[in-house]
Amino acid sequence: MRQFEEADAVDFVVVGTGAGGAPLIAGLAEAGFSVVGLDAGPFFRPLEDFASDETAQRQVFWTDERIVDGANPIVMGDNNSGKAVGGSTVHFAMVSLRFRPEWFKARTLLGYGADWPIDWQEIWEYYGRAERLLAISGPVTYPWGPPRPAYPYREHQLNGAAEVLARGCEAMGLAWTPTPIATLSAPRGDAHPCVYRGFCRVGCSTNAKQSQLVTSIPRAIRAGAEIRDLAMVGRIEVDEAGRATGVHYLRQGRWRFQRARNVIVAGYAIETPRLLLNSANAQFPEGLANSSGLVGKYLMTQSNQAVFGKMDQEVRSYKAPPSLTVTEHWNYCDEKDFFGGYCWMAQGPLPIEWVNVLTGSKGLWGRALREEMKDYNHQVGLKMVGEMLPDPRNQVTLTDELDQYGLPVPRITYSWGDNDKAMIAHALDQMQMGLEAAGARDVFRQENDTCHLYGTARMGFDPETSVVDADCRSWDIPNLWICDGSIFPTCGGVNPSLTIVALSLRTVDRIKALASRGDL
């Protein structure tokens, strides 16, 4: 791997190496720019470092201290943030869905949220590129939305849980499809096809999962980029002219400074605003890129409620990727009395996760819990990914408490709105109907889960109402860019990773175009 001097200004320093950062690092390095990627997490070698052990694999989560409050505090640390080179894509569920086109004009066409400053047809092209980058295994034809090309790899075989979803949907008359998913159904390069271990959400030990760690990062290194792991960025330096000059980061026990001509922040919806707010100085007392006051505001998560039950036959839902079937019916059907959409997917919780569901949602403990765990092989569930509406009261701010790096601990405030609650109620009823129609009994609901994060540095049409423009460039500081889930004005009813990768690939092209006409 090529290495750069800290004193020499590189063209780009990218903070974060996940779905937003890694494609940028690779794309910019391949375009000939000098690029350093910094990540707070370790550079794992999955074949050696990953165990089939839920507890040990918490090593891939971002479990640093956060303060959560609001009416519905978000549980942080597991399914919504990762600390590793490759970011959350090291442990994401690999579900790779495209946005419904109308969501890019949610305010104009659907009457809620905000419009994106990007046309859906342009993103559609980048979705295709993202799917090829990740060798998505998906269905030959997709039941919803405008036509899309066939996925690069074929759909996976359904596991027991996926089949239950399909049977439920067929009983309800809803369309379903094998989920487009970022794990290989056939060999690719050095990678073997998926062996259906089922530990996807705590890190794939076989490298069949097409995380950024095994896709963009190797490309970036081949193209001459440097990846510095265990490097926690605490502050972006800005000169008197109002341009970013580099980043301060903690590595091997000492604060260092990497000079750069451009800084790209891709730390996801908590760390990105935290870094921008913590970089406040005399010139930007409210934090960088925050003239609109919107950095940290409009935090969104997605409702992730579930319905679980028991089948008479063994299902073994924990084998294979957990979400092998999906129905996006309510993303594309507008005959409902709330805004936004949701999908639901098959589930396959691992044992400890399942114990958490039983204790948390069913209140089981001791002997009753032990007895219930005996039916683990028979349990089956459906879980929603639902669009929560942007609300400026949901936000990330800084507290006075300091964490292990000496940085202010973020406060994450979140409350569901009435629309969010209406959607959750609708989804729980629908999923319960589906599960019971498939033959499940002893059905119960997990009513409090959320997943994914968005919105704390939203993109938009003007500096008053947004933090970055359509090129992911901050309105206030021309050489400061933000490219991750935090730029989403609305979050849609699908998992975010594919859209983040698509935006990242688009930003590479935009930066190349701007550079070629001297606009960097």
Added chain:
Amino acid sequence: MNPTAVISRRREHAGDTKSPSTWRRSALRRAPVTKRGAHQWTRAPRNERSDELAAQVGRRLNGASGTLAASVLFDSGIEHYVGAFHNPAMITPLITAAASLAASLHGVADRRPAAHRFRDTVYAAAALAGCAGTAFHLYNITKRPGGLCWQNLFYAAPVGAPMAMLLSGSLGFLAERVRDTDAHEDPKILGLPAGRTLAAATSAGIAGTVGEAALLHFRGAFQNPLMLAPVTIPPVAAALLGRASLDSSDRARPFTRWWLRLTAALGFLGVGLHVFGVHRQMGGWRNWRQNVMSGPPIPAPPSFTGLAIAGLAALTLLESRGE
């Protein structure tokens, strides 16, 4: 022109010279060195015994049937083991394929120009089992959620696989019909000229097998360019054979013959590539007990070899007489 060059085993038969059967053992034979010192391609005389040739072609067809049977035996053995013989009927292809293989070996060893009741029975049973298997597999596909959709075509019981059993039985049955030719008769199958019938049947068989390979290689996203071979080379063979079946002339078809040989070789090459494909699974051959099941089916490609052998036998029949 030297008749001794074309007749290897000649048995006299009364009245043979006036026989209406005028087909020759082989359309093109290498004649001995001529005075000019060069080999000369020449046509065989039209007075050869049809039953001898029938026996030889029949034995080749027995061999083709046996190749397919061996492919089915090992392939269904592995696949139905993966399915844990969930349904007791899943043992059927192992029995019929083993019997078809035994009958074929018997047929190859048997030089008598006549059908054999044991072989006929086995082949008929194998063909019927192939039909029943196809029905079973179709039922398995349609009973799943989604019914006849890509998911179930990819991962439910493979709809094309029992066809190989049907083909093995059918080719064996045809072998017996060809062997059953009287000394003075043209080989016929169900009253139709044997060569053309066999060419048409083999062409259809290759086309069906191409369909199966295309489906499963599509499932594998043609991730290795060599996965295109079985969907490009055998279709040409099927087309050439199809054309030959429509053509009543006894002309030589060297291109078709060579293309069929290429198709036959592809069957063996496919085994090698599938062995490599198993290596591409997680753990490779060190984890063979899992990967032989999850990787590409090693015994499947020789189906093409069996069919190509049958195609070559059909050419021999075609070229030995005008049909």
